[in-house]
Each structure stands twice: as structure tokens, then as C-alpha cells.
Amino acid sequence: MSSKRLLSGIMEKNEERGINMSLMDLPEATLDCILKWLSPIELCVMSMVCASLRDRCGSNHLWEKHMEFKWGRVIGEVAYKEWQCHIRKAKEGTLLGDYFTNLNGSLGSLSGTWPDDLYLGSYLEDCGNLNGQFSNKFMKAMYFSLETGRFWFPAQFYKGLTIYNALFSYDSKSDIFQARQHNGGWRFLGKNIGWDMVRIPPIETPPYTLHITDCFYDLKPGDHIEIQRRGITETHYGWRYGVIGHMESCNGNENYCHCQHNEELVVEFKQYPEASYMRKVVLNRRNSGEQGSRATGFFGGIRKLHNHHDIHLWNNRLTAQALQTMEPRLHYAPPVEAQYPVHGHQ
Incomplete structure (x- = not known):
């Protein structure tokens, strides 16, 4: 049963009994059951009803499901560690050196040196919300930073029969990614990258580090x-x-x-x-x-x-x-008249 039908059924029964009941009068378990079935947009709309619902609708346990459903294919432990680092740095206010490089509040740098506690590095274009409306809302903040393309997260990119480590930014309008790779600067590795071209790093070996073979x-x-x-x-x-x-x-x-x-x-x-x-x-x-x-x-x-x-x-x-290699190349074929010229009588 959808959250809307469940809520509608409860309200109809209360009207039949002559009970004037608001959403906040519902038992907590019932309210949580309704909220967990709401979409991200519906949760945001519901959060504007009152202060109590604003806090409830931003709860991490509600947004974990949406994170897993939308981003579970490409966001792994490495990306979560990067996000935790951004949250910690923003709260501590220890934005030193290259970590706080832009006047617009960006965390990280696509051209500088990354701090020692970052794996591959990541880039958050605007950290203002981390101490604002998304403060203490870890999952919700991460979800919308990914959705808006502001959080460049670390993952791996299939390019031919090789995989490369890169940073990815999502474009929600076209449902594709763009990627940057660190190679003497953060250059573009690719654009128009589909979901099937991105994967979670199966191991946490940094791209410049030799992986220790155990097999x-x-x-x-x-x-x-x-x-x-x-x-x-x-x-x-x-x-x-x-x-x-x-x-x-x-x-x-x-x-x-x-x-x-x-x-x-x-x-x-x-x-x-x-x-x-x-x-x-x-x-x-x-x-x-x-x-x-x-x-x-x-x-x-x-x-x-x-x-x-x-x-x-x-x-x-x-x-x-x-199959791509075997595809026959299209060669120019001259017109029939040119292949078999007709000579006039002398």
C-alpha cells in the first residue's frame, strides 16, 4: 500500500468517527511508516509543513533507502569516507591550505594537492549547506549534493577493456556523468558517461599505489x-x-x-x-x-x-x-557508368 493510500485511509476512518486528527497526531510508528514510503521530493515537501516534520523528514534512516536505491551502484565506502571528511572539515572549520581554495565555499580542489587524509580526493562545489539547512542531515545532504552534481565522488570508469580511477559529477537533466582524472592536473577523462560505465572500486588501493597481490x-x-x-x-x-x-x-x-x-x-x-x-x-x-x-x-x-x-x-x-573491430568499413563505390564506361563509335 502506498503512503498516500495509507494516510487517506486513516483520515477517512477518523472522519467517520468524528475525530479531527492532524498528521502529527498519528502514532510515531504509523508516521514513520508513511514517511519511509515518500519519494525524495515528497519528503522535501512534507518537511515544509512544520519544524517537527522538518527534522523527521531529514532523518538519516529515511534517506539511506533513497541513497541505496539511486546511488548504490556507484557510491561505495571510499565515497562515503570522502563525504564524512567534508562534513567533518566543515563542522570543525579547519579549512586550511588547498582544502579551502575558493571564495564560493568549495571544499577540495581540482588543481591543487589533496590533504593526506583523502583517498583519491573529491570535490564539493558548495559547502554552505553543510552548516546550514543540511546540518546534521548526513544522508540527505549527500543525496542532493550528488543529485545536483556538486559532489565529485571517487569511483571507477570503464574505458575499453581498462578501468580508471576518476572523480565523477552527475547531470540529473541528462542522467549521465562526466569524469576527471588526476594526471598532472584534473583533466577531463570523459563526458556523456552512462551508469553502466561507472563502478564502485572493489578495493581501496589508490591509483598511484602498487596493489599487493595475495593470489x-x-x-x-x-x-x-x-x-x-x-x-x-x-x-x-x-x-x-x-x-x-x-x-x-x-x-x-x-x-x-x-x-x-x-x-x-x-x-x-x-x-x-x-x-x-x-x-x-x-x-x-x-x-x-x-x-x-x-x-x-x-x-x-x-x-x-x-x-x-x-x-x-x-x-x-x-x-x-x-564485433566493433569486425564491422566492414564502407568503401566508396564509383557509379556503374564509371566502372563500365560506354565508348562511342569513332
Whole structure:
């Protein structure tokens, strides 16, 4: 039953009994039941009725549901930690250095150095409401800062068969994101980014930090992985999809395969042709540091994929890229007359 029907039913029964009853006369449990079914806009409208409802309609437990429903696919622990940091800094008033850089009350900077207690960094365009109408309303403030695009939150962006860490801002009018990446300044990584191109970081390893691999000796041919890679050692890592392959000396027969026990580990990137030097890279299981070269790139930590949904997503992207590559190019064809000229009599 919807909140409107529930409230209407209660009021009708009271009218039949001759009881003049306002919304605030309802038992707390009944009122909470009604409020939890209201949409974000309806909660905002209800909050304007009186001071008591203003406080109730801003309660975190009511907005947690809306946060999860709208933002649960892209907002993870990292983003929540960033938001908590913004709330704390605004309340403490310790806006020092590059953290408080703009006269309009922005928290963070898209060009400066981030404080040590920030993971990737984030950017809040206007912190005035944190000490104003949204004070002590953690979830409601976060919801509307995301909805209006004022909170640039950290997440990850699918670009081809690589994932990059970035900051995202939402455009509610077009229901898409734009992303910035820290690479010698906060440059645009992409615009018109759909929801399916954004994901919550599965681990909290910062983009410049080598991920410590804890599955090196468990990896065997056929395992699906994500591996850190960067073109040069001075830049951040992206995460590239790969599959563990067989050694050159192995024929792939499971009954005779000993690749899992070899010190060398073959990683295949199936988006490249078989003949490409980028197709395979051989790593040393004993080397927990960065491996590679300028030719193939530098590879860092490995994350083994156990979730079938993640593997399915990567396979879909691999298939889509393969189909895109196979699409026939349209060539210009001259008119029939030009192909078969008709010569007049001499």
C-alpha cells in the first residue's frame, strides 16, 4: 500500500468517527511508516509543513533507502569516507591550505594537492549547506549534493577493456556523468558517461599505489583477473582485464598441465590479435613488485575475479569490442557508368 493510500485511509476512518486528527497526531510508528514510503521530493515537501516534520523528514534512516536505491551502484565506502571528511572539515572549520581554495565555499580542489587524509580526493562545489539547512542531515545532504552534481565522488570508469580511477559529477537533466582524472592536473577523462560505465572500486588501493597481490600462487590457466598497468612509471595505474594462459611449452591438456606450479605466469589480453606483442605478458610469481617494460607497459598487482557477474561484464565488453573491430568499413563505390564506361563509335 502506498503512503498516500495509507494516510487517506486513516483520515477517512477518523472522519467517520468524528475525530479531527492532524498528521502529527498519528502514532510515531504509523508516521514513520508513511514517511519511509515518500519519494525524495515528497519528503522535501512534507518537511515544509512544520519544524517537527522538518527534522523527521531529514532523518538519516529515511534517506539511506533513497541513497541505496539511486546511488548504490556507484557510491561505495571510499565515497562515503570522502563525504564524512567534508562534513567533518566543515563542522570543525579547519579549512586550511588547498582544502579551502575558493571564495564560493568549495571544499577540495581540482588543481591543487589533496590533504593526506583523502583517498583519491573529491570535490564539493558548495559547502554552505553543510552548516546550514543540511546540518546534521548526513544522508540527505549527500543525496542532493550528488543529485545536483556538486559532489565529485571517487569511483571507477570503464574505458575499453581498462578501468580508471576518476572523480565523477552527475547531470540529473541528462542522467549521465562526466569524469576527471588526476594526471598532472584534473583533466577531463570523459563526458556523456552512462551508469553502466561507472563502478564502485572493489578495493581501496589508490591509483598511484602498487596493489599487493595475495593470489599469485593460486592462479592457474583459465582464471580471470584484473591487473594494474601503466604506460610509464610516473603515471597512475589503470586496471586491465586478462586471463591466465598456458606456458609456451604446455599443450593445454589439463591432465599434463603444470603451469600453475611454474614460477612464470602468463597473462593473456584477448582484445589483441594473436600475433601482437601486447597479447601476452610473462610475469614472475616471486616478484611482488612492478614488472614490465616501456614496450608492453608496467604491470602491478593482480586481483583474481571470483564474481561471475564481473566476469560476464568483461566478456560482454570483449565481445562488443571484437564485433566493433569486425564491422566492414564502407568503401566508396564509383557509379556503374564509371566502372563500365560506354565508348562511342569513332
